[in-house]
Amino acid sequence: MFVKICGLRDIEAARVAVEAGADAIGFVYHPASPRHVGPEQIRSMVGALGDVPVETVLVVRGREIGEVLDVARAGGVRTIQFHGGEPDSDLLAAAEAGFGVIRARSLAEHLAEHDAEPATGARLMLDAPEPGAGRLMHVPDRAQLPGTPWILAGGLNPGNVRAQIENLHPHGVDVSSGVESARGVKDHEKIRQFVAAVRTP
Known part of the structure; x- marks a missing residue:
């Protein structure tokens, strides 16, 4: 089970996530978010982790693709997660630039547009309609869920x-607000508890 801890803003929380067994850690580049970090902060955290085998993810929403690629390169991340209905061309540009790609959508968006997925090898994340709001994704019919691997987020x-x-x-889970003591402030013990809950059958 793939586990991603998202919205990290300091190296201590990043280290706790890695030591707890997270497969990926995410950094939000979105100035309107309380979890926003710039490329220099991201590079500092990624660099401080050294060669640990964890996937580093830049999370963006509604940013111009040239800016996104510049921030991803400056931050030293491996993967870009698109969270704002970006066009297929943005995902293709990220893949062609050598980054892994995650596309986050609500279930409704996925059902309306899943046939239009670009040939990028992008992983699918299903989130609640309001990303970062801490609400669970509503699934009226489990038959609507993807038949291919996907990541669950939201609440x-x-x-x-x-x-x-x-x-x-x-096939994976992603958490941000659910492991916080205050909006944008990660709780180290909650991070450990979350990973343990996922890993414990």
Whole structure:
């Protein structure tokens, strides 16, 4: 089960996520977000982690692709996660530039547009309609869920992630607000509890 801890803003929380067993850590580049970090902060965190085998992800929303690629390169990340309905051409540009690609969508967006996925090898993340709001994704019919690997996000926390995994059967999970003590402030113990809850059958 793939586990991503997102919205990290300091090296201490990043280290806790890695030591707890997270497969990926995410950095939000979106000035309107309380979790926003610039490329220099991202590079500092990525550099401080050294050669640990963790995927580093730049999370963007509604930014021009040239800016996104500049920030990703400056930050030293491996993957770009698009979270704002960006066009297929942006995902293709990121893949052609050598980055892994994640496309985040609501379930409704996925059902309306899943046939239009670009040939980028992009991984699919399904999130609640309001990303970062801490609300669970509503799934009226599990038959609507993808038949291919996908990542679940939205409203997850240490207390509900195991039930959501057993109910929806995603191939990965992503958390941000669910492991915070205050908006934008990661709680180290909650990070550990979240990863443990995912890893414990």
